[in-house]
Amino acid sequence: xxGVTQTPKHLITATGQRVxxxxxxxxxDLSVYWYQxxxxxxxxxxxxxxxxxxRAKGNILERFSAQQFPxxxxxxxxxxxxxxxxxxxxxxxxxxxxxxxxxxxxxxTRLSIL
Amino acid sequence: xxxxxxxxxxxxxxxxxxxxxxxxxxxxxxxxxxxRQNSGRGLVHLILIRSNEREKHSGRxxxxxxxxxxxxxxxxxxxxxxxxxxxxxxxxxxxxxxxGKGTTLSVSS
Numbered sequence: 001x002x003g004v005t006q007t008p009k010h011l012i013t014a015t016g017q018r019v020x021x022x023x024x025x026x027x028x029d030l031s032v033y034w035y036q037x038x039x040x041x042x043x044x045x046x047x048x049x050x051x052x053x054x055r056a057k058g059n060i061l062e063r064f065s066a067q068q069f070p071x072x073x074x075x076x077x078x079x080x081x082x083x084x085x086x087x088x089x090x091x092x093x094x095x096x097x098x099x100x101x102x103x104x105x106x107x108x109t110r111l112s113i114l
Numbered sequence: 115x116x117x118x119x120x121x122x123x124x125x126x127x128x129x130x131x132x133x134x135x136x137x138x139x140x141x142x143x144x145x146x147x148x149x150r151q152n153s154g155r156g157l158v159h160l161i162l163i164r165s166n167e168r169e170k171h172s173g174r175x176x177x178x179x180x181x182x183x184x185x186x187x188x189x190x191x192x193x194x195x196x197x198x199x200x201x202x203x204x205x206x207x208x209x210x211x212x213x214g215k216g217t218t219l220s221v222s223s
Contacts, residue, residue: 002156033210043157043202043213056210090156099145099206100164105156 003027006091006106014114018079021109023091025072031055031094032074033103034066038087049074050097078111086113118146118203118214126220133190135217137203138183146179147204147211148188157202160188193221 003026011019025032034046036059045058049068060066063081068074078085088108094101118139127133137146145164149157163170163179163186170177176189190197200218204211 002158004156031209035213042215045207045210045212048210050209056208058207058210092157097209099143099147099209099211100162102147102159102162103157103211104159107154107156 002104002106004091004093004104004106006089006109008109009107010110010112012112012114013081015081015083017081018077019081019111021076021078021089021091021111023074023076023093023106025074025091025093026104029093029095029104030072031097031101032068032072033092033094034060034074034076035090035092036087037090037108041087043090046076048097055097081113083113086111118205118212120201120203120214120217122217123215124218124220126222127193129193129195129221129223131193131221133193133197133219133221135188135201135219137186137188137214139186139203139205140184141205143181143205145206146186148175148177148186149202149204149213151200151202151216153199160201190219193219195221195223197221 005024030051046060048056066076090108092103092105121136148160200216202216
């Protein structure tokens, strides 16, 4: 058990809809990272927050947004959903920030767009 | 785009055999990490090797790093069925990590 909790585990919705994925980081971790994993693109870094502030941005679409709250949990909002957004979305956390920090992953949210 | 690329894409071995996976990357790094992902689960951190290290061990895992060739290898000795998983190398991109597409390892008993 990594200590990172993601909800929901599965989400099925339709094109054009909006969903919110939630992540509770491991106790004591200040950084939260969001990743998208699909068969064709592999594991893509989306965005990182550190202690409530955005720290790094990757291949995140404008339709997607995230935030980290004062209690350090994070939410990833996906809007105007398209079929291609179907993927596994992972949250990871680390104590600090930077490449020397091992990241601890949740078990992901599987998003299916019908 | 991926910074690291693992090779081979898939590997099938028998229990007790050794498994070697390779990772090549494009730009200079300060460190490189290896992760394992069991089917349908999140990634699990295995080992981190710094750019000034050439080899590192952790249990049945041995990682090497050759910065001149921009490559790393992960060796799992005496493989077990429970080692069946996908293995990813990850390099840093600022404060984030960039993952390769992984090697899928199947260990049969």
